[in-house]
Amino acid sequence: MSAEANIRTLTIDEVDISARADETILEAAREHNIDIPTLCHLEGLSEVGACRLCLVEVKGARRLLPACVTRVEEGMEVTTHSAKIDRYRQMVLELFFAERNHVCSVCVANGHCELQSLALRLGMTHVELPYQYPQLPVDASHPRFTVDHNRCVLCTRCVRVCGEVEGANTWGVMGRGAQSLVITDLKEPWGESETCTSCGKCVQVCPTGALFEKNRAGTKTAKHPEFLPYLRIMREGEQR
């Protein structure tokens, strides 16, 4: 196929844009500095479309579509911000806050949390939905890391980085819906996992304080997921 045939033209927020046919709306938008909020998406990992924060309007589509898993199409007209989209995103965020026990003031990730900054960015000042207050476990059996399920948003970034980048496949998901839990091996205590290499990649990509390194406080708890795209570029370079 010629290069031209691989290019699609579309509009995002009334801006004319061309993108490669294999790109998602999110990728095309970000290349043009159009901002779409995301949570489960992370550059360097596969897409799962789990969080629904990246919802956008596509003319002709009957429902809102997640920008991170929707490919661009010729002539597409995409809107990334409207009253309706804002309402949905706000609702999605409120669901996250109401579902588990997110107490920013006492969280290791306070000030470095993607959920907290999304609330600020999307203007969420309070939660209308009733909080659920589930009783969830904390596993501190690993010598260096802790998982606190109270703060997990089930984005599965840890699961993906562990499988796709580290190749250890220690992390997985069990259960359904709000009852889901990320688990190590077959729900063994993390400290007893035989597959975990203690590389810490899961901690770096976790957007909240659900996964954190022990004996760290304050600014030292900031995560650094930006290693991922680098790592990918380096590895692709090696393969060539």
Added chain:
Amino acid sequence: MSDTKTLATVWLDGCSGCHMSLLDMDERLIELSSQFTLVYSPLVDQKVFPEHVDVTLVEGAVASEDDLKKVRKIRDHTGVLVSLGDCALTGNVSAMRNRFGPEPVLLRVYPDGQKAPSTGVPALLDRVRPVHEVVPVDVFVPGCPPSADTIYQVLTELLAGRVPTLEGVAHFG
């Protein structure tokens, strides 16, 4: 001055940090003080909530029978009710006991057959609740505590008769 507004502040189940932050406005308090009269607050002597207050700042979650009674009364006698800080807004640390309920928490505090006081103190509610779950709230100010700058901004706007917008300005925690 005829356009002086009345202001009240209340302390429900919070740590008083929001009130500390209010005082942390330092000299700006003096600047603002010509525009309001503080008619009811843990910081002044008045014991009864007045008939009508223009603006009331509520710190803390609703955790006891007494908090519930107070906040309902305050709502009835307040023009603009402001939820100040994360405890009022989300329940925050105060609501962390909701995962267990009041009984196990009391047992933890009064172990080995000690008796939790039952007279002279208000009964705990089964669930600690954010203020807006109990009464309608007009303005939400996130933060644990909200910074002195944020509170200053809120008060300046309210005293000028405007509704402050804090969306995108103040965050939880």
